[in-house]
Amino acid sequence: MKVTVSRKAHFNAAHRLYNNDWTDARNAKIFGKCANPNFHGHNYELIISVKGEIHPETGFVMDMKVLKQLIHEEIEEQFDHKNLNEEVAEFKTLNPTAENISVVIWQKLRSKISAELELTVTLYETPRNFVTYTGE
Amino acid sequence: MKVTVSRKAHFNAAHRLYNNDWTDARNAKIFGKCANPNFHGHNYELIISVKGEIHPETGFVMDMKVLKQLIHEEIEEQFDHKNLNEEVAEFKTLNPTAENISVVIWQKLRSKISAELELTVTLYETPRNFVTYTGE
Amino acid sequence: MKVTVSRKAHFNAAHRLYNNDWTDARNAKIFGKCANPNFHGHNYELIISVKGEIHPETGFVMDMKVLKQLIHEEIEEQFDHKNLNEEVAEFKTLNPTAENISVVIWQKLRSKISAELELTVTLYETPRNFVTYTGE
Amino acid sequence: MKVTVSRKAHFNAAHRLYNNDWTDARNAKIFGKCANPNFHGHNYELIISVKGEIHPETGFVMDMKVLKQLIHEEIEEQFDHKNLNEEVAEFKTLNPTAENISVVIWQKLRSKISAELELTVTLYETPRNFVTYTGE
Amino acid sequence: MKVTVSRKAHFNAAHRLYNNDWTDARNAKIFGKCANPNFHGHNYELIISVKGEIHPETGFVMDMKVLKQLIHEEIEEQFDHKNLNEEVAEFKTLNPTAENISVVIWQKLRSKISAELELTVTLYETPRNFVTYTGE
Amino acid sequence: MKVTVSRKAHFNAAHRLYNNDWTDARNAKIFGKCANPNFHGHNYELIISVKGEIHPETGFVMDMKVLKQLIHEEIEEQFDHKNLNEEVAEFKTLNPTAENISVVIWQKLRSKISAELELTVTLYETPRNFVTYTGE
Numbered sequence: 085m086k087v088t089v090s091r092k093a094h095f096n097a098a099h100r101l102y103n104n105d106w107t108d109a110r111n112a113k114i115f116g117k118c119a120n121p122n123f124h125g126h127n128y129e130l131i132i133s134v135k136g137e138i139h140p141e142t143g144f145v146m147d148m149k150v151l152k153q154l155i156h157e158e159i160e161e162q163f164d165h166k167n168l169n170e171e172v173a174e175f176k177t178l179n180p181t182a183e184n185i186s187v188v189i190w191q192k193l194r195s196k197i198s199a200e201l202e203l204t205v206t207l208y209e210t211p212r213n214f215v216t217y218t219g220e
Numbered sequence: 221m222k223v224t225v226s227r228k229a230h231f232n233a234a235h236r237l238y239n240n241d242w243t244d245a246r247n248a249k250i251f252g253k254c255a256n257p258n259f260h261g262h263n264y265e266l267i268i269s270v271k272g273e274i275h276p277e278t279g280f281v282m283d284m285k286v287l288k289q290l291i292h293e294e295i296e297e298q299f300d301h302k303n304l305n306e307e308v309a310e311f312k313t314l315n316p317t318a319e320n321i322s323v324v325i326w327q328k329l330r331s332k333i334s335a336e337l338e339l340t341v342t343l344y345e346t347p348r349n350f351v352t353y354t355g356e
Numbered sequence: 357m358k359v360t361v362s363r364k365a366h367f368n369a370a371h372r373l374y375n376n377d378w379t380d381a382r383n384a385k386i387f388g389k390c391a392n393p394n395f396h397g398h399n400y401e402l403i404i405s406v407k408g409e410i411h412p413e414t415g416f417v418m419d420m421k422v423l424k425q426l427i428h429e430e431i432e433e434q435f436d437h438k439n440l441n442e443e444v445a446e447f448k449t450l451n452p453t454a455e456n457i458s459v460v461i462w463q464k465l466r467s468k469i470s471a472e473l474e475l476t477v478t479l480y481e482t483p484r485n486f487v488t489y490t491g492e
Numbered sequence: 493m494k495v496t497v498s499r500k501a502h503f504n505a506a507h508r509l510y511n512n513d514w515t516d517a518r519n520a521k522i523f524g525k526c527a528n529p530n531f532h533g534h535n536y537e538l539i540i541s542v543k544g545e546i547h548p549e550t551g552f553v554m555d556m557k558v559l560k561q562l563i564h565e566e567i568e569e570q571f572d573h574k575n576l577n578e579e580v581a582e583f584k585t586l587n588p589t590a591e592n593i594s595v596v597i598w599q600k601l602r603s604k605i606s607a608e609l610e611l612t613v614t615l616y617e618t619p620r621n622f623v624t625y626t627g628e
Numbered sequence: 629m630k631v632t633v634s635r636k637a638h639f640n641a642a643h644r645l646y647n648n649d650w651t652d653a654r655n656a657k658i659f660g661k662c663a664n665p666n667f668h669g670h671n672y673e674l675i676i677s678v679k680g681e682i683h684p685e686t687g688f689v690m691d692m693k694v695l696k697q698l699i700h701e702e703i704e705e706q707f708d709h710k711n712l713n714e715e716v717a718e719f720k721t722l723n724p725t726a727e728n729i730s731v732v733i734w735q736k737l738r739s740k741i742s743a744e745l746e747l748t749v750t751l752y753e754t755p756r757n758f759v760t761y762t763g764e
Numbered sequence: 765m766k767v768t769v770s771r772k773a774h775f776n777a778a779h780r781l782y783n784n785d786w787t788d789a790r791n792a793k794i795f796g797k798c799a800n801p802n803f804h805g806h807n808y809e810l811i812i813s814v815k816g817e818i819h820p821e822t823g824f825v826m827d828m829k830v831l832k833q834l835i836h837e838e839i840e841e842q843f844d845h846k847n848l849n850e851e852v853a854e855f856k857t858l859n860p861t862a863e864n865i866s867v868v869i870w871q872k873l874r875s876k877i878s879a880e881l882e883l884t885v886t887l888y889e890t891p892r893n894f895v896t897y898t899g900e
Contacts (some may be wrong), residue, residue, distance in 0.1 A: 087623050087624065090622050090624070091621055092619070095582045095802055096805060096806055101279070103279075117845035118845060120845055121847070122778065123765005123847050124776050124778050124805055124844075125803065127498075127806050127890050127891065133624075139787065141511060141587070142589070143509070143589035143591055148621055164804075165800055165804040166800065167800070167804065170274055177873070179278070180279075180600060184221045184279045187223065211228070215223050215225045215226070216226070216269075223621070232396050232398055233396055234370040234396050234397040234439075241549075250550060250555075252557065253436070254437060258438070258439035258443055259370040259395050260369055260438060260441045261371070263399045263482050289461035300396075301396040302394070302396060303395050303396065307392075307394055317550070317553055319497065323495065346399050347500070348500040348501075349494060349498070349556055350498050351553075352496040357731055358764045359631065359727045360759060361759045363757055364755070364756040364757075365756075375822070415647075416725055416727060419658075421660065450823070451822070453818075453822070453823035455767045455769065455823055455824060456818065485770070488768040489766075504754060505668055506668050506669040510760050525708070525709035528710065528715075530715055531667050531711050532640050532710060533643070533667065533669005533670055534640055535671045535754050548746050573661035574668060629897070629900070630897060630898075631867065633894075634898075637794045639891075677896075682861075685786075686783070686859070687783075687860075687861035688861055689865055692893055751870060
């Protein structure tokens with residue numbers, strides 16, 4: 085029996101939307117106030133979902149204490165109270181849209197979680213905007 | 221890499237559940253207090269989800285500003301503070317259940333969004349009742 | 357020791373904002389789309405708060421089962437799936453704004469709850485608009 | 493047209509995580525404070541989702557009043573204000589992890605819902621931990 | 629300028645409502661299923677509010693990191709994953725109603741927080757039931 | 765009859781906690797990661813509450829459309845997608861803690877709202893941290 089287990093986490097970060105290959109004018113035109121060179125920020129709410137067989141001895145798909153700790157080390161400690169553009173290596177050249185952040189989080193967690201488990205990342209940038217990435 | 225981006229919106233509307241082909245007695249029997257001829261209403265909470273490739277230049281699947289504006293024009297302006305049965309053309313003959321409203325919203329948005337993007341509509345009729353339509 | 361105990365409840369209703377003493381034109385000007393003669397509606401979320409001494413034997417300020425039942429009988433059964441303007445006596449002549457609804461709810465409950473207990477009504481008309489009435 | 497309709501419900505229960513085949517020491521090591529022999533508890537929030545064709549006469553996939561009543565009888569009355577380990581037959585020998593509870597709920601509802609409808613159970617053990625079971 | 633700062637926390641615990649001075653029959657009659665001798669449980673959500681002057685140098689009424697740590701040590705570590713009746717000294721003889729729990733939390737924190745600051749405890753027993761104690 | 769009416773709003777901004785009169789080392793010691801010189805950010809959720817008599821003709825304490833527009837012009841347009849330290853005049857010399865932001869918002873709105881109405885500002889910096897200022 086395959087069950088999906090999900091764990092919520094969160095981090096607060098600054099960012100701006102910016103394509104290094106474009107002029108500032110084009111960035112301002114496409115990204116509007118999200119391109120503000122002084123940055124703005126969000127409380128990112130994160131849901132990490134892992135799908136797999138229930139282990140017959142523990143009744144767990146994955147120990148939530150382990151998943152919580154993994155999210156803490158790999159994501160929260162790397163992103164929380166950071167400026168994503170300036171301080172997170174992946175976004176030096178990659179525009180930190182919610183879409184791209186969800187892919188980076190997925191990639192950082194994928195190698196740390198058993199390959200038998202399917203991984204999905206859901207990221208709320210605001211209470212009204214969110215994205216989901218399943219590795220597809 | 222395919223990501224799903226979602227945007228929340230909302231509208232407040234009156235409706236009643238009613239099948240024009242039935243007697244009032246049968247409507248009352250099947251739909252109970254939802255068939256009240258004087259109408260009742262809801263704060264409908266809407267989530268529009270769009271799935272597709274991340275555009276390499278923008279980092280967007282779809283510009284959320286564009287999606288927000290599209291939902292505003294096509295759905296919120298048509299449905300908000302309206303009586304769905306009396307004032308929305310689609311429900312003159314179609315019973316405005318949450319299921320049917322979600323299908324109508326999907327159809328209204330489908331032609332306005334690139335055919336390469338998958339579209340899903342989630343509609344909360346109350347905080348405890350909601351429906352999802354993917355076009356299947 | 358005085359504690360405030362609160363219980364959430366909800367009802368779905370249709371209404372329109374309308375002052376019987378005004379012309380339709382004036383109603384439309386002041387209340388905008390809220391004056392729509394075909395009505396619109398809301399999921400009203402209600403919080404009833406009661407403040408008083410903790411009873412030494414029960415540990416209760418008021419038995420929540422009793423409060424829940426009282427709200428059900430006096431408010432939910434009277435207002436749920438109703439058209440407030442057309443079907444609730446108090447709003448035949450009183451404009452059903454959130455402010456006025458909260459006062460009516462307070463008045464309906466006040467006589468049913470021990471006079472030693474302070475009563476507060478909080479009413480969410482939408483997730484973003486709410487009112488509070490304490491009897492002041 | 494296939495739509496998924498979902499209904500939220502809830503129950504409050506005590507439990508402990510415990511594998512009868514293990515020593516107490518091993519239970520304590522694997523499950524930590526969740527193995528507390530005096531039990532702890534949760535407000536379980538439940539979402540039951542049913543997917544199928546919209547019935548052309550009613551506009552319903554399934555009458556929500558029927559689904560609400562079914563959840564009440566089969567799940568809430570069996571689990572609410574209970575000690576899952578001690579008082580619910582299925583967990584006499586099965587460890588009441590969120591994963592296993594979701595499977596038990598799915599099995600209890602599956603036979604009561606038309607076989608043409610797909611069934612999904614989502615169970616929040618806490619606001620930050622939840623599981624989903626689709627019968628896979 | 630006096631500002632109120634609030635911090636949310638949470639703990640999961642088992643309890644039953646029980647007055648030691650009453651017969652089991654009377655406990656069952658008054659507390660209903662809440663008196664279940666096998667216990668039930670809740671995800672208690674806690675809001676600790678502290679009101680006082682803004683410190684001109686820090687801009688803080690109270691450092692949230694300090695408040696968070698204080699709640700963790702004094703409340704979460706004492707109550708989380710515990711059976712309140714069996715394992716928390718204060719409830720050996722005091723019925724663990726939400727009202728009484730809020731008073732106990734207030735008393736445990738009062739002496740740890742500067743006397744110049746006003747303290748309020750809000751405790752959600754379920755998403756629909758909550759209590760507030762200000763020390764009155 | 766005096767009722768309090770409340771309206772929710774929100775803005776996303778970057779900030780850092782920093783006292784200009786202190787050394788960087790002291791800022792880092794007192795404010796921890798909140799002093800990050802590259803900034804971090806939040807989705808600030810704002811609740812503006814106004815208390816006063818219900819106007820007998822409109823049934824309003826204050827027209828919510830007016831309050832919504834006022835919050836938009838005075839707060840959202842000034843703060844949204846901004847770096848509070850760098851781009852908002854009030855925080856050039858004032859540390860943008862949640863406490864200080866709530867006071868600044870209160871001061872910006874106070875002169876725009878009838879003096880007969882009491883004004884309260886509640887500001888969520890994160891879903892778990894919030895502050896309230898009443899002008900006291």
